[in-house]
Amino acid sequence: MKSNAGVYVHIPYCLSKCSYCDFVSSRIDNTFEEYINLLEQEIYLWKSKSSINVDVDTIFFGGGTPSLLSPVQLDRILSRIVKTFAITNNCEISIESNPDTLNIEKLKDYKKIGINRISIGVQTLDDSILKEMNRRHSATQAIRSVLDAYNAGFTNINCDFILGLPSETRATIDNNIKAISELPITHVSTYFLTLSPNVPLSKRLQNNDIMLPTENSTIINWETMVNKLKDMGFTHYEISNYAKKNMECRHNLHYWNLDQWFGIGIASTGNLLTEDKNLKTLKRYTNFKKFSEYKESVKNGLLPEETFELVNGVKKVNEECMLGLRLINEGIPYSFVKNEYKVEHLLENGYIKFINDSIENNYEKHAQEKRIGLTEKGVLVSNQVISSLFID
Ligand code: SF4
Structure with a gap:
């Protein structure tokens, strides 16, 4: 599709x-x-x-x-x-x-x-x-x-x-x-x-x-x-x-949904699925930053890619986690985050919340169906909150 x-x-x-x-x-x-x-x-x-x-x-x-x-x-x-x-x-x-x-x-x-x-x-x-x-x-x-x-x-x-x-x-x-x-x-x-x-x-x-x-x-x-x-x-x-x-x-x-995009022009970054569609590996490339190198590549009929990295496995999960949490009303599935102790700590201190949840104090019982997102307090320290949820 x-x-x-x-x-x-x-x-x-x-x-x-x-x-x-x-x-x-x-x-x-x-x-x-x-x-x-x-x-x-x-x-x-x-x-x-x-x-x-x-x-x-x-x-x-x-x-x-x-x-x-x-x-x-x-x-x-x-x-x-x-x-x-x-x-x-x-x-x-x-x-x-x-x-x-x-x-x-x-x-x-x-x-x-x-x-x-x-x-x-x-x-x-x-x-x-x-x-x-x-x-x-x-x-x-x-x-x-x-x-x-x-x-x-x-x-x-x-x-x-x-x-x-x-x-x-x-x-x-x-x-x-x-x-x-x-x-x-x-x-x-x-x-x-x-x-x-x-x-x-x-x-x-x-x-x-x-x-x-x-x-x-x-x-x-x-x-x-x-x-x-x-x-x-x-x-x-x-x-x-x-x-x-x-x-x-x-x-x-x-970007926030980690979809695909083409990056065109000097220093642009693109994000495209590789042939390996089953594993859903993304290739993230960055174009040349120097005009002369960019020009030479394009003139030679080559896409002006200077570097690239593959995004899959734990790296991809962490990116999905980081980007999902940026979307205030969408967040990420609770089941996505493996360290329950850290999640509990962040919930209790008001940095994250269950989204659309009227039973916030009963989160353990309903954990599997729930999504978590940042509170306003959490937005202010979002970098720390998000990185603390990364899988090592
Ligand atoms: S110098 Fe930087 S901040 Fe100013 S207009 Fe250009 S890109 Fe924007």
Whole structure:
């Protein structure tokens, strides 16, 4: 039977670098147009892989800043995807964007060529913090982009926010929440600021040029945001994601459900079943990160895979456990986790709960039929909770 899969296309270019960013992206240069040609060629290379029998039901342009692509460039890549893979009628086609690269005409053209979901990098609606983060847009521009997207016909609009930013206060969060309540946003992603040591913001912190809010106030701000989003009708469906009814990101659900997806472009990762279908072994590959190596491979007619690993056995079970627990309302079967002592401890301390269970205090008796999931307390320490449930 055919299964559904996603296609991820990486656009590793930005207009400038944000001060906290450690993603694979570089300043846009004269390789940009050539890269788009290479993407088309890479996609075409999949055409000969007839053994991969899937229907593509999500396509995601991520970055970097994919909204640097003109509608014509985007259409070229999309057309190549459509000619190469079997695409479902209701395919979700998403693009990540930054407000300074959007305008109403471009958004209307994106809509015309088939993009039906837009993700806008808002991060915060405080102009001084945006400046500190070296973001290229203002709060007003971010709000304008959401309205432009809506007026261009987008009904599936995500906004990304970061929590724990320098100088963030309760007023910053209240302002963000107020804007979300007033705008036609159907999906919200919130991430805690995490900094690798080599980004400019880390250096400024080390020099005491800026201060981060305390962990305690960030947690309170997060709890406020979670509760307010719920009041507005968003479901907290994944550790960092909230959606109005039926507006979950179907592409990201492929990742969390450990489904199959193709990774296209520099540094992209793909996840595909091997021939060994009975054992359901997945092959996870990562493309070359250097432009020159990526280009050479594609030009030679070879998929630009730099490394790969096989995901099966205990490794796969642990991944299913980790990813399943990220999905707040789905969780994982209780029987999936072997160390009952650890589960009991986490249940008793309120880090996990039985999902849809009215008999939480009687879990041992009903253990076999039950699923467990993170509580809100558990979400805050999800890495520790999830890793403690791994099978050794
Ligand atoms: S726009 Fe996104 S990918 Fe580009 S530098 Fe900023 S945070 Fe990084």
